[in-house]
Amino acid sequence: MIRSTSKYPNKQKNYFAKGFLVFTGILFIFSFLQLDFTMDKLINGFERGGFMLSRMFPPVITDLNALLGAAIESIQVAVVGTLLGVIFSLILSVFAAKNTSPHIILSYLVKGFAGFVRAIPALIWAIMFIVAVGLGPSAGIMALAINSIGMLVKVYAESIEEMDKGVIEALRATGASPFQVVMQGILPAVMSIFISWSVFRLDINIRYAAILGVVGAGGIGAELSRYTRASNFDQALGVTIIIFLMVIAVEKITVYIKEQLDLPTTALVADDE
Amino acid sequence: MSDGILKISKLTKVYSDGTAALNGVDLDFKKGEFVSIIGPSGAGKSTFIRCINRLVEPSGGEILFEDKDVIKARGQELRNIRRQIGMIFQGHNLVKRSETVKNVLHGNLGYMGSLKGGLGLFSKDVIENAIGILERVGLQEQAFKRADELSGGQQQRVGIARAMAQNPSIIMADEPIASLDPKSSETVMQYLKKVCDEDGITALVNLHQVDFAKAFSDRIVGVRKGKIVFDGKPSDLNEDTIHYIYN
Numbered sequence: 001m002i003r004s005t006s007k008y009p010n011k012q013k014n015y016f017a018k019g020f021l022v023f024t025g026i027l028f029i030f031s032f033l034q035l036d037f038t039m040d041k042l043i044n045g046f047e048r049g050g051f052m053l054s055r056m057f058p059p060v061i062t063d064l065n066a067l068l069g070a071a072i073e074s075i076q077v078a079v080v081g082t083l084l085g086v087i088f089s090l091i092l093s094v095f096a097a098k099n100t101s102p103h104i105i106l107s108y109l110v111k112g113f114a115g116f117v118r119a120i121p122a123l124i125w126a127i128m129f130i131v132a133v134g135l136g137p138s139a140g141i142m143a144l145a146i147n148s149i150g151m152l153v154k155v156y157a158e159s160i161e162e163m164d165k166g167v168i169e170a171l172r173a174t175g176a177s178p179f180q181v182v183m184q185g186i187l188p189a190v191m192s193i194f195i196s197w198s199v200f201r202l203d204i205n206i207r208y209a210a211i212l213g214v215v216g217a218g219g220i221g222a223e224l225s226r227y228t229r230a231s232n233f234d235q236a237l238g239v240t241i242i243i244f245l246m247v248i249a250v251e252k253i254t255v256y257i258k259e260q261l262d263l264p265t266t267a268l269v270a271d272d273e
Numbered sequence: 274m275s276d277g278i279l280k281i282s283k284l285t286k287v288y289s290d291g292t293a294a295l296n297g298v299d300l301d302f303k304k305g306e307f308v309s310i311i312g313p314s315g316a317g318k319s320t321f322i323r324c325i326n327r328l329v330e331p332s333g334g335e336i337l338f339e340d341k342d343v344i345k346a347r348g349q350e351l352r353n354i355r356r357q358i359g360m361i362f363q364g365h366n367l368v369k370r371s372e373t374v375k376n377v378l379h380g381n382l383g384y385m386g387s388l389k390g391g392l393g394l395f396s397k398d399v400i401e402n403a404i405g406i407l408e409r410v411g412l413q414e415q416a417f418k419r420a421d422e423l424s425g426g427q428q429q430r431v432g433i434a435r436a437m438a439q440n441p442s443i444i445m446a447d448e449p450i451a452s453l454d455p456k457s458s459e460t461v462m463q464y465l466k467k468v469c470d471e472d473g474i475t476a477l478v479n480l481h482q483v484d485f486a487k488a489f490s491d492r493i494v495g496v497r498k499g500k501i502v503f504d505g506k507p508s509d510l511n512e513d514t515i516h517y518i519y520n
Contacts, residue, residue, distance in 0.1 A: 166364045169362070170362060170432075171382065172328060172355070173326055173359075174356060174380055175356030175383025180382045180390045183391035184368070184371075184390070184391065188370045188371045189369070191370070
């Protein structure tokens with residue numbers, strides 16, 4: 001992009017920014033009034049919050065074994081869901097990337113499908129799969145798998161689209177079949193970026209898996225939901241601490257994996273997560 | 274013409290933006306000759322050789338490779354033609370993260386089943402053959418290094434080895450030395466010439482360095498604005514013709 005030396009485009013941008021600021025201000029005041037967000041409620045809320053906080057401490061863990069079992073189930077749901085998502089995304093991304101898709105319409109279709117899947121939150125998927133396959137970790141696994149597909153197809157396909165097209169051309173010129181071009185030419189080139197994104201997705205899925213139990217899709221979230229509803233806030237805090245430790249532990253492990261494999265960092269968080 | 278290998282008639286290519294890259298090219302190539310195609314950038318050299326293995330779809334004309342109609346070939350038939358035509362690129366176009374020998378093995382993909390080749394299940398004979406080819410281009414020491422650890426000139430020699438692994442009748446090279454220093458350029462051209470001479474392979478080499486074309490070729494073809502304006506021995510290429518091709 002050529003940076004314009006004229007003042008005009010900048011000025012226009014300033015007007016836009018100012019207009020946007022005024023609009024946001026009006027929307028804020030309007031919503032504040034319309035949603036009946038009053039000081040009364042805030043003060044009451046503080047009182048109730050204080051009550052809840054006082055009941056939270058000290059945190060209690062009554063059945064550590066059961067909680068650890070549930071935490072491990074959450075991790076299992078995340079790992080299996082991620083793995084399934086990765087496998088399907090690998091296949092779909094080849095059809096989604098413009099430079100490898102057999103037809104451009106197919107590329108738009110797969111990308112559209114991924115966008116649709118991505119737009120629906122993991123919890124909603126979990127609720128839908130509970131209806132389909134019943135309560136339990138299976139629903140959680142499927143929810144995370146399909147939600148992962150939404151994101152991974154997008155980032156995988158973008159990596160394929162960004163790769164050096166010369167390699168694809170060179171392999172086609174040897175008489176290689178499309179499958180061979182993908183396996184021997186494209187995969188080695190994008191593998192490390194793919195792994196990096198997949199590990200990043202595992203991080204996200206661990207967090208989701210921790211709360212999937214709230215809607216009944218397996219894992220430690222069920223315990224949290226149970227204690228909160230029974231107003232056992234000290235036990236709820238105990239569960240929260242376990243969840244916190246679990247998420248931190250998995251994050252440490254994935255960081256270690258990335259360091260060992262010397263992978264590129266996926267610093268950019270997917271915009272719609 | 275009994276030793277003809279490639280016959281091209283009335284070949285045209287018009288890109289979708291309306292650019293006419295080739296305006297009716299007629300050329301015959303004989304078995305084992307080393308032909309340089311010279312001309313300025315944008316003359317259509319690159320389009321020409323990419324039409325021969327259909328990396329670019331020709332708009333019209335006819336290409337007969339060993340009496341097979343290239344333009345009509347589809348699917349497996351096209352891949353069987355491609356595997357007999359090795360290709361070398363300006364940017365080497367190696368899989369940089371794969372080992373050197375793996376890049377040479379890619380030349381065998383056209384001869385393998387899709388699944389077996391895709392999974393990279395190369396037989397021991399094939400791997401030994403690939404190392405043998407690397408030896409011919411002086412790179413046996415580098416066989417198990419990653420391709421991107423090699424210098425530009427060495428990578429281009431891997432490109433030659435990959436083309437050789439196809440056991441080709443023709444090797445086409447698209448500006449193989451354009452991004453190399455003069456010394457590496459000399460080495461790459463020498464190896465290319467050597468392996469083609471030894472195996473009786475026809476070489477079609479796009480070059481814009483006229484001196485290299487004169488030094489290495491049996492025959493030079495001059496292209497200007499998508500048309501052949503010179504076709505003859507290097508000794509017949511005089512200053513006036515060069516000036517005409519490039520201006």
